[in-house]
Amino acid sequence: MESERAVVPHASPPPALGAPEPVRASHPAFVDPLEGAATRVDLAAGGIVVDAVARSFGAVHAVRSMTFHAKPGRVTGLIGPNGAGKTTLLLMLASLLAPDAGAIRIAGADPVREPRAVRRAMGWMPDVLGTWRTLSPRVILTTVGRLHGVPRAAAAARADELLVEARLEELADRPSRVLSRGQQQRLGLARALVHRPSVLLLDEPAAGLDPTSRLELRQRLRAFAAEGGTVLISSHDLSELDELAEDAVFVDRGEVVGGERLVLARQAAREWRIRALDPAALSHELARIGVAFDRVRIEGELAFVALDRDEDAADVLARLVRAGVPIAHFAPAVGDIERTYLELSAAQGGHGRPERGGVR
Amino acid sequence: MTRTIEAAEPTAPPTAPAAARAGGAAGWLGMLGVVVGLELRQRVRSVAWYVLLGVVALVVGGVIVVLWVALQGVQRDLGGAIFATTIFLVMLVTSLVTPALSGSAINGDRDGGTLASTQVTQLSATQLVLGKVLGAWIASLGFLAVCVPFMVGSAMLGGLRLEAVLVAIPLVVLEIGVISAIGVGLSGLIRRPVLSTAVSYLLVAMLSLGTLIGFGVATVASQSEESRPELGWEYDERTGISTCIETDRTYEAVVVRPDRVWWMLAANPYVILADAIPPGFGNDGHPDDVFGQIGLAVRMAQEPPHVESCADYDPRGIWAGDTPREVYQRTVPSWFVGLAIHVALAALATWGAVAAARTPARTLAPGSRIA
Numbered sequence: 146m147e148s149e150r151a152v153v154p155h156a157s158p159p160p161a162l163g164a165p166e167p168v169r170a171s172h173p174a175f176v177d178p179l180e181g182a183a184t185r186v187d188l189a190a191g192g193i194v195v196d197a198v199a200r201s202f203g204a205v206h207a208v209r210s211m212t213f214h215a216k217p218g219r220v221t222g223l224i225g226p227n228g229a230g231k232t233t234l235l236l237m238l239a240s241l242l243a244p245d246a247g248a249i250r251i252a253g254a255d256p257v258r259e260p261r262a263v264r265r266a267m268g269w270m271p272d273v274l275g276t277w278r279t280l281s282p283r284v285i286l287t288t289v290g291r292l293h294g295v296p297r298a299a300a301a302a303r304a305d306e307l308l309v310e311a312r313l314e315e316l317a318d319r320p321s322r323v324l325s326r327g328q329q330q331r332l333g334l335a336r337a338l339v340h341r342p343s344v345l346l347l348d349e350p351a352a353g354l355d356p357t358s359r360l361e362l363r364q365r366l367r368a369f370a371a372e373g374g375t376v377l378i379s380s381h382d383l384s385e386l387d388e389l390a391e392d393a394v395f396v397d398r399g400e401v402v403g404g405e406r407l408v409l410a411r412q413a414a415r416e417w418r419i420r421a422l423d424p425a426a427l428s429h430e431l432a433r434i435g436v437a438f439d440r441v442r443i444e445g446e447l448a449f450v451a452l453d454r455d456e457d458a459a460d461v462l463a464r465l466v467r468a469g470v471p472i473a474h475f476a477p478a479v480g481d482i483e484r485t486y487l488e489l490s491a492a493q494g495g496h497g498r499p500e501r502g503g504v505r
Numbered sequence: 506m507t508r509t510i511e512a513a514e515p516t517a518p519p520t521a522p523a524a525a526r527a528g529g530a531a532g533w534l535g536m537l538g539v540v541v542g543l544e545l546r547q548r549v550r551s552v553a554w555y556v557l558l559g560v561v562a563l564v565v566g567g568v569i570v571v572l573w574v575a576l577q578g579v580q581r582d583l584g585g586a587i588f589a590t591t592i593f594l595v596m597l598v599t600s601l602v603t604p605a606l607s608g609s610a611i612n613g614d615r616d617g618g619t620l621a622s623t624q625v626t627q628l629s630a631t632q633l634v635l636g637k638v639l640g641a642w643i644a645s646l647g648f649l650a651v652c653v654p655f656m657v658g659s660a661m662l663g664g665l666r667l668e669a670v671l672v673a674i675p676l677v678v679l680e681i682g683v684i685s686a687i688g689v690g691l692s693g694l695i696r697r698p699v700l701s702t703a704v705s706y707l708l709v710a711m712l713s714l715g716t717l718i719g720f721g722v723a724t725v726a727s728q729s730e731e732s733r734p735e736l737g738w739e740y741d742e743r744t745g746i747s748t749c750i751e752t753d754r755t756y757e758a759v760v761v762r763p764d765r766v767w768w769m770l771a772a773n774p775y776v777i778l779a780d781a782i783p784p785g786f787g788n789d790g791h792p793d794d795v796f797g798q799i800g801l802a803v804r805m806a807q808e809p810p811h812v813e814s815c816a817d818y819d820p821r822g823i824w825a826g827d828t829p830r831e832v833y834q835r836t837v838p839s840w841f842v843g844l845a846i847h848v849a850l851a852a853l854a855t856w857g858a859v860a861a862a863r864t865p866a867r868t869l870a871p872g873s874r875i876a
């Protein structure tokens with residue numbers, strides 16, 4: 146026991162006498178996993194390549210300098226607080242807005258010089274989904290298909306196919322104003338997929354979706370990526386992104402957050418949720434193995450423990466199991482993306498830092 | 506956030522649209538047709554549009570019937586008069602309704618978030634704007650269409666000249682197109698739908714009423730005092746004939762000079778219509794329909810002030826000056842100048858809207874959103 150590493154924060158009061166000796170706090174390792182990758186991108190690569198892109202509106206610098214690469218075959222999350230420049234970036238990627246500086250490639254095409262090639266390869270689902278309210282979903286999908294240059298018959302067939310996928314067959318010939326928000330979102334995704342794009346840009350696609358639709362959306366996006374498609378999702382639903390996104394691009398104040406700030410944020414403590422069949426034994430054992438009391442928060446049957454590293458979590462779990470505590474659930478309370486995001490905004494002095502370490 | 510497992514390189518990228526894209530002019534027009542269809546589906550299939558059509562038919566029909574009843578005892582062949590009135594009413598109604606129909610075509614879509622949905626397709630800005638112009642044009646032609654029964658009725662009354670129909674109908678169609686293009690164009694240039702609609706109305710009002718007001722004000726402003734020879738009259742009681750006598754007296758007269766400012770009327774759509782249609786002179790030597798009467802008035806405005814002399818009277822003392830036909834023959838037609846001004850305005854507005862709708866956008870008006 147003596148030699149084992151335990152979990153003790155740096156600034157916690159000394160543990161009670163007789164408790165196992167607390168082990169040194171973990172030092173953040175300043176190794177940047179994205180080193181090089183975040184600052185240099187290959188414009189010839191597939192998917193979405195953004196290189197030092199900037200765009201300002203008068204005196205407002207909406208996007209200062211963003212560089213990242215969303216790879217084909219993967220789902221990439223675009224994460225940042227309101228006003229970070231996400232929507233401006235997506236408008237530039239969607240070939241609607243020209244960047245002031247920098248270069249963008251969508252499936253190898255430059256939106257400024259070859260907007261048609263970009264639009265052929267790209268499906269876009271905006272956050273404010275405008276829809277022709279008097280037209281039916283079938284007409285909307287057929288029309289958008291034809292605007293993409295698909296002949297009438299093929300566009301109608303594709304519309305039928307997408308209506309089934311979006312589960313909108315029953316409403317296919319009603320005016321789209323009768324659709325609920327979630328149904329509108331499904332129609333919006335169908336619209337983005339009309340011309341079988343290889344790159345999908347989604348702005349808050351899960352907003353207003355019921356759990357079933359969310360699951361379907363997740364499956365469809367995964368399938369899309371599995372076929373080699375590139376997906377970039379901007380969302381505030383961080384737990385949703387945690388489920389879905391394999392990569393994440395954090396943006397803040399018009400810049401991609403990278404390097405040290407990101408590493409620090411990722412290494413910050415995260416909360417783990419523990420449920421035991423015997424809550425009393427759990428809280429007793431947590432105290433006995435030397436977890437500082439300000440790192441533990443008990444809510445009913447659940448205990449939340451703030452731990453700095455995954456190794457610490459493994460260690461705590463091993464000790465609890467060894468001590469015979471009947472553990473039924475042991476998992477991070479928040480996902481990777483959510484934790485990083487919250488740490489980043491906390492480091493800014495922003496809001497949304499998870500309440501942790503507080504004395505009950 | 507890259508997780509450690511690297512996904513396998515994609516082997517089969519999603520298939521590109523299997524359908525071959527139609528190329529060339531046919532494809533370009535086909536795409537334009539899709540936009541026109543989209544516009545018409547939204548405009549023409551709305552209840553409000555049918556209500557408007559009904560109201561227009563009722564109003565025009567009511568005026569025509571009242572006119573017909575009132576004029577029956579006065580004139581024999583009412584066809585020409587009824588037709589001219591119908592055409593003017595259609596012009597009036599479309600100039601009142603078309604700006605409302607077209608004035609928010611582009612910025613309304615932008616506010617509704619549907620403009621960007623069309624901009625991220627293969628559609629070009631030119632196709633987008635022209636499609637909207639054509640859509641608004643066709644929708645407004647509905648007001649001409651509901652008035653066709655009255656025109657057919659006027660034809661059955663007799664006295665309708667074929668050339669009046671052949672000139673008036675295409676001109677009205679073209680004028681409706683001009684107003685539609687101005688409305689759509691301004692909606693692409695001005696961010697707020699309310700403002701662009703109001704500016705469209707102002708522009709139409711400037712052409713229809715502003716030219717008249719300008720002409721009137723300028724005529725009054727250009728008046729001057731001139732001395733004119735005074736004519737004397739000698740009445741012969743035996744024959745009952747008055748004879749004109751030149752005197753050496755003069756009098757000061759206030760003379761207005763519409764001939765210096767008449768060109769302002771050239772851009773008036775009603776004047777264009779009246780001026781373009783060859784006049785039909787009735788038995789009394791005067792134009793027999795509203796077109797001709799307005800046309801003659803504009804032609805007479807071109808004449809410099811006439812200095813009256815005894816030569817204007819025949820020996821029996823009856824006015825023997827120029828007949829309307831003579832005035833018509835020595836003055837210049839102006840309708841093509843006015844029409845050219847209208848078409849140029851429409852083209853300018855459309856071109857501006859195309860330039861503003863081009864993506865990727867480099868400059869944006871302050872506070873505007875593009876999606």
